[in-house]
Amino acid sequence: MTKNPKNLKIPKQAARQYPKPPEGSWTEHCPELDTDPISYENSISPEFFELEREAVFKRAWLNVGRVEQLRRKGSFFTKEIPGLKTSLIIVRGKDDKIRAFHNVCRHRGNKLVWNDHPAEEVSGTCRQFACKYHGWTYDLEGKLNFILQEGEFFGIDKADYPLVSVHCDVWKGFIFVNFAEQPEKSLDEFLGPMITAIDYPFEKLTQRYYYRGDIRSNWKIFHDAFQEFYHPPILHGHQNPVMRQADYKDQGFYTSHFQVDGPHRVGSTSGGAGGKLIPEFYNPIEQVMRSGLFGPWDPSEIVGDELPAGLNPGNKDNWGLDSFQIFPNFAIVFWETGWYLTYHYWPVAHDRLLFEANAYFTPPRNVRERLAQQLGIATIKEYALEDCGTLEATQMGLESRVVTSFPLGDQEFMCRHLNKMINNWVDDYKRSRAEG
Amino acid sequence: MADALLPPEFSALEPFVEDWCLDSEPERYAKRLSSSMDEIQEFYDATMPRAEEAIQYLDKLPLDDLPEDAFRLLKLLYSLILMSFPVEIWKQPYIPDTGTAEFALKIEPVP
Numbered sequence: 001m002t003k004n005p006k007n008l009k010i011p012k013q014a015a016r017q018y019p020k021p022p023e024g025s026w027t028e029h030c031p032e033l034d035t036d037p038i039s040y041e042n043s044i045s046p047e048f049f050e051l052e053r054e055a056v057f058k059r060a061w062l063n064v065g066r067v068e069q070l071r072r073k074g075s076f077f078t079k080e081i082p083g084l085k086t087s088l089i090i091v092r093g094k095d096d097k098i099r100a101f102h103n104v105c106r107h108r109g110n111k112l113v114w115n116d117h118p119a120e121e122v123s124g125t126c127r128q129f130a131c132k133y134h135g136w137t138y139d140l141e142g143k144l145n146f147i148l149q150e151g152e153f154f155g156i157d158k159a160d161y162p163l164v165s166v167h168c169d170v171w172k173g174f175i176f177v178n179f180a181e182q183p184e185k186s187l188d189e190f191l192g193p194m195i196t197a198i199d200y201p202f203e204k205l206t207q208r209y210y211y212r213g214d215i216r217s218n219w220k221i222f223h224d225a226f227q228e229f230y231h232p233p234i235l236h237g238h239q240n241p242v243m244r245q246a247d248y249k250d251q252g253f254y255t256s257h258f259q260v261d262g263p264h265r266v267g268s269t270s271g272g273a274g275g276k277l278i279p280e281f282y283n284p285i286e287q288v289m290r291s292g293l294f295g296p297w298d299p300s301e302i303v304g305d306e307l308p309a310g311l312n313p314g315n316k317d318n319w320g321l322d323s324f325q326i327f328p329n330f331a332i333v334f335w336e337t338g339w340y341l342t343y344h345y346w347p348v349a350h351d352r353l354l355f356e357a358n359a360y361f362t363p364p365r366n367v368r369e370r371l372a373q374q375l376g377i378a379t380i381k382e383y384a385l386e387d388c389g390t391l392e393a394t395q396m397g398l399e400s401r402v403v404t405s406f407p408l409g410d411q412e413f414m415c416r417h418l419n420k421m422i423n424n425w426v427d428d429y430k431r432s433r434a435e436g
Numbered sequence: 437m438a439d440a441l442l443p444p445e446f447s448a449l450e451p452f453v454e455d456w457c458l459d460s461e462p463e464r465y466a467k468r469l470s471s472s473m474d475e476i477q478e479f480y481d482a483t484m485p486r487a488e489e490a491i492q493y494l495d496k497l498p499l500d501d502l503p504e505d506a507f508r509l510l511k512l513l514y515s516l517i518l519m520s521f522p523v524e525i526w527k528q529p530y531i532p533d534t535g536t537a538e539f540a541l542k543i544e545p546v547p
């Protein structure tokens with residue numbers, strides 16, 4: 001482990017404004033990382049993808065939704081997990097406990113809950129689940145209740161054929177599942193102190209907008225664009241007069257704080273200063289709607305004198321947002337005006353992902369608040385689609401294998417950390433399999 | 437005026453109701469991609485100067501119980517938001533460099 005001989009050269013003002021840790025960089029501050037160029041073989045190899053499914057997606061806790069999607073006893077939704085070629089039923093039982101089951105009938109393997117199109121997700125409320133094929137029926141706790149012509153089956157005991165359950169637990173209203181036979185850690189242990197310190201009034205932000213995209217890039221390549229703030233002034237620079245400022249175009253953008261805890265990480269920035277600059281910095285629609293990329297300019301009712309516990313972990317002045325990356329594929333972004341975004345990056349194949357973005361606001365009290373939210377979420381699409389196109393291009397560039405080693409800057413700390421964590425989990429899985 | 441499409445103050449915008457009052461983001465985005473810049477610009481030029489006035493009018497009404505004419509006016513504002521990007525930023529209906537990627541709003545609140 002030799003120290004990188006090429007020390008960073010930060011302009012004096014930026015060095016004052018965005019101080020680095022004592023080691024000289026965020027990257028060197030993290031004992032698990034080095035400063036060498038990295039490989040993206042893990043994002044273009046079908047063989048690696050097969051390993052990653054087993055090593056990461058069948059071992060980590062995965063967020064599949066929120067409790068507000070299951071308001072009553074018997075409320076359910078199905079969740080497709082394309083990379084694992086499986087579908088889940090998430091249901092609130094008569095005892096109010098939330099459970100997860102594989103969405104497969106024990107009789108002949110038919111997908112149990114779906115409507116019209118077998119691959120599409122559905123939601124609703126019911127008392128039991130009945131298979132469309134032969135009518136076998138399961139209760140909300142997954143127990144097989146009814147077999148048509150039961151006497152025709154050889155020595156069958158219904159108790160032997162419950163739905164196949166999946167480990168399921170809830171943190172702050174976020175429903176997580178774990179596909180391991182026995183998870184190595186409880187959900188709270190897995191999330192660790194940095195994430196579980198977050199005490200945010202999620203239950204008050206029930207106004208939900210849900211985007212979904214089908215994109216031809218590896219899930220990590222796509223994820224990386226949403227965990228560095230190095231690209232926005234360039235890739236998205238035309239969109240927003242704020243980003244057209246000479247400051248960002250010529251000098252780039254600095255993240256004010258990075259932190260990791262286990263496989264999870266956070267980056268904090270000064271956000272977008274929505275509405276605080278002179279009008280010329282905003283597009284006309286932003287001035288009318290008092291909103292933009294960074295959401296509504298006016299704080300929502302949850303914004304008080306103090307930030308919720310766990311936010312702004314670096315205790316920085318001019319805090320604007322925290323972008324928490326919960327391993328492996330889930331992110332929560334908290335904004336200073338009192339709303340939050342989640343991102344999910346679901347692998348489909350080594351070169352394809354399903355991208356989900358949810359925006360959550362407090363219910364608008366009037367049309368003005370409603371429109372401010374609408375412009376915020378519309379802007380997300382203008383930016384996200386630029387990322388989508390570009391990351392398909394990145395995937396193509398990587399797959400050429402013309403270049404195999406890529407230098408990452410200190411602003412791309414979180415990309416380097418994800419890459420390292422994935423490789424660690426896969427190495428660990430290969431080791432445990434070899435030891436058998 | 438029982439069958440007026442919009443509140444009387446905004447009757448000048450009625451010619452836009454048929455094409456631009458749409459129920460969902462995917463419909464609005466499809467409308468954006470299938471329209472010429474001239475059509476988008478005409479809609480923008482008609483609605484943008486009235487936007488603040490429309491917001492002030494709608495703000496006096498209960499959001500969860502809007503009369504039909506007011507709801508149509510609100511839907512015109514939703515379309516204005518999506519059409520502002522071609523006019524104010526891109527100078528073309530579609531976002532440059534986005535290839536074949538799809539990204540659509542699947543769940544959105546009503547109204």
